[in-house]
Amino acid sequence: MNVDWLNFTPWSSLAGGALIGLATSLFVVANGRIAGISGLIGSLLQRGSEGVSEKALFLLGLLIAPLLWGLFAALPQIEFKSGGSGLIVAGVLVGIGTRYGSGCTSGHGVCGISRLSPRSMVATVCFMFSGFVTVFVLRHLLGG
Amino acid sequence: MTKLTAFIAGLLFGLGLLLAGMANPSKVLAFLDLTGAWDPSLGLVMVGAIGVAIGPLTWARRQSSSLLGRPMQLPIKREVDPRLIGGSLLFGIGWGIAGICPGPAVAILLTGHWQVIVFMLAMLAGMLLFTALESRRNH
Numbered sequence: 001m002n003v004d005w006l007n008f009t010p011w012s013s014l015a016g017g018a019l020i021g022l023a024t025s026l027f028v029v030a031n032g033r034i035a036g037i038s039g040l041i042g043s044l045l046q047r048g049s050e051g052v053s054e055k056a057l058f059l060l061g062l063l064i065a066p067l068l069w070g071l072f073a074a075l076p077q078i079e080f081k082s083g084g085s086g087l088i089v090a091g092v093l094v095g096i097g098t099r100y101g102s103g104c105t106s107g108h109g110v111c112g113i114s115r116l117s118p119r120s121m122v123a124t125v126c127f128m129f130s131g132f133v134t135v136f137v138l139r140h141l142l143g144g
Numbered sequence: 145m146t147k148l149t150a151f152i153a154g155l156l157f158g159l160g161l162l163l164a165g166m167a168n169p170s171k172v173l174a175f176l177d178l179t180g181a182w183d184p185s186l187g188l189v190m191v192g193a194i195g196v197a198i199g200p201l202t203w204a205r206r207q208s209s210s211l212l213g214r215p216m217q218l219p220i221k222r223e224v225d226p227r228l229i230g231g232s233l234l235f236g237i238g239w240g241i242a243g244i245c246p247g248p249a250v251a252i253l254l255t256g257h258w259q260v261i262v263f264m265l266a267m268l269a270g271m272l273l274f275t276a277l278e279s280r281r282n283h
Contacts, residue, residue, distance in 0.1 A: 001178065001179075001182055002179075002180070002181060002182060003181075003182050003183075003184060004174060004181035004182055004183045007171070007174060007181075007183045007185075008183055008184060008185055009165050009185050010184075010185070010188055012163055012164065012165060013164045013165055013166075013185040013186070013188040013189045013192070014188045014189070014191065014192040015163055015164070015192065016159075016160045016161065016162070016163035016164025016165065016166065016189060016192065017160065017164055017188060017189035017190060017191060017192025017193040017194075017195075017196075018160070018192040018193065018195070018196045019156055019157075019159055019160030019163060019164075019192075020156075020157055020160035020161065020164065020189065020192070020193040020196075021160075021192060021193035021194065021195065021196025021197040022156055022160070022196055022197075023153045023154070023155075023156035023157035023160060024153075024157070024193065024196075024197045024200075024201075025196060025197050025199075025200035025201065026149060026152065026153040026156065027149070027150065027153040028197075028200060028201055028204045028210070028216075028218075029200050029203070029204060029210060029211050030145075030146065030149035030150075030153070030210055030211055030212050030214075031146050031149055031150055031153070031210055031212065031214055032204075032209065032210035032212075032214040032215055032216040032217050033150075033214075033217055034217070034218065034219065035153060035157060037245075037246040037247040037250060038245075038246040038271075041246060041250075041267075041268070041271065042271050042274070042275075045268065045271050045272060045275060046275055053147055053150075054146055054147060054150040055150070057147050057150040057151040057154065058150045058151065058153055058154035058157075059154060059250055060151060060154060061150070061151045061152065061153065061154025061155035061156075061157070061158060062154040062155070062157050062158040062247065062250045062251050063154075063158070063250055063251070063253060063254060064155070064158075064254070065154075065155055065157070065158020065159050065161070065162060065251055066158065066162060066167070066251060066252060066254060066255050067254060068155065068159070069158075069159060069162050075162070075255060076162055076163075076165060076167060076168060077168055078167055078168050078169070078252055078255060078257060079168055079169065079170040080169050080170070080242070080243075080257065080259040080260075081169060081170050081173055081242070081243060082169075082241060082242045082243075082259070084259075084262055086241050086242060087242055087244075087259055087262045087263045087266065088262060088263075088266045089238070089241060089266075090238040090239070090241035090242035090244065090263060090266070091238065091242070091244075091262070091263040091264065091265065091266025091267040091269070091270060092238070092266045092267070092269060092270040092273075093234050093235065093237050093238030093241070093270065094235055094238035094239060094242075094244070094245060094246065094249075094263075094267050094270065095238075095266065095267040095268060095269060095270020095271040095272075095273070095274065096231070096234060096270040096271070096273060096274050097231045097232065097233070097234030097235030097236070097237070097238060097270075098231065098235045098245075098246060098271075099231065099270075099271050099274035099275075100227050100228075100230060100231025100234065100274060101227070101228055101229075101230070101231025101232035101233075101234070101235055102219070102221075102227075102228060102231070103232075104235060104245050104246045104247070105239075105245045105246075105247065106157075106245075106246070106247045108232070109190060110190065110193045110194060110197060111197065111201065112219075113190075113194050114193075114194050114197035114198045114201040114202075115201050115202075115204075115205060115218065116202075117219065118222070118224065119219075119221060119222065119223075119224055119228055122224045122228065122229065122232075123228055123229075123231075123232040124232075126228075126229055126232035126233050126236060127232045127233065127235045127236035127239060128236065129233075129236065130232075130233045130234075130235075130236030130237050130239075130240065131176045131236040131237075131239045131240040132176055132178050132240070133236075133240070134176070134236065134237045134239075134240025134241060135173060135176040135177045135178075135180075135240045136177075136178070136179060138240070138241065139177060139180060140179060140180070
């Protein structure tokens with residue numbers, strides 16, 4: 001294994017993670033809700049969901065975070081590696097997969113593991129595994 | 145009050161993603177690239193997030209209502225089924241292709257990159273497809 005020390009950002013990633021943990025804790029402790037982004041979006045797409053305003057306001061906060069950030073500092077680098085067709089395939093898979101799997105990196109990876117939920121631990125292992133395999137296949141088997 | 149806490153929680157979540165570097169798809173892909181130039185940062189994001197959240201969530205598991213008097217809505221399902229595994233595997237493939245998952249997709253939607261708009265529209269289409277397939281299944 002070959003660690004990319006130049007781009008490894010241990011402290012800001014730990015601190016950013018802690019902030020995500022704080023946000024997750026606040027939403028559960030104050031609102032009694034799981035901060036799972038795919039679940040929040042998915043439930044807003046379904047008719048007759050409860051708690052629509054709280055869910056929408058959470059997503060609104062997430063949406064405008066870069067605007068607030070931008071008032072005080074330059075936005076961090078955002079670089080994409082895929083073109084239009086890759087993004088479309090990826091988006092559809094993420095949309096269907098997170099709904100069938102009842103969660104994504106936030107709902108299973110952060111909230112679920114913090115709740116010690118066996119389902120979320122299995123889900124996290126599954127999406128990490130297929131993520132690793134996909135990048136290996138695309139970059140090292142097909143890409144070269 | 146719960147509306148304000150929801151908004152603040154979302155805002156903090158987004159600032160955390162930006163600070164952590166996880167709003168950058170190429171950094172996420174560098175974590176998933178185990179055999180390339182591997183960037184372990186995403187692992188530390190998980191450590192930081194779980195380290196902070198595990199205490200409050202452990203507390204929450206024993207409560208029936210939140211501090212603001214709302215019902216504690218934690219998932220109750222316990223069994224690991226094929227839908228959980230299959231769905232999560234599919235999600236991971238999509239994540240591995242573009243390096244974008246739902247949280248960062250929302251957090252960088254307004255930063256002026258066309259790629260995230262295409263991704264978001266495709267993701268919403270995927271979710272709507274799920275809803276359509278589910279309602280057909282239940283009829």
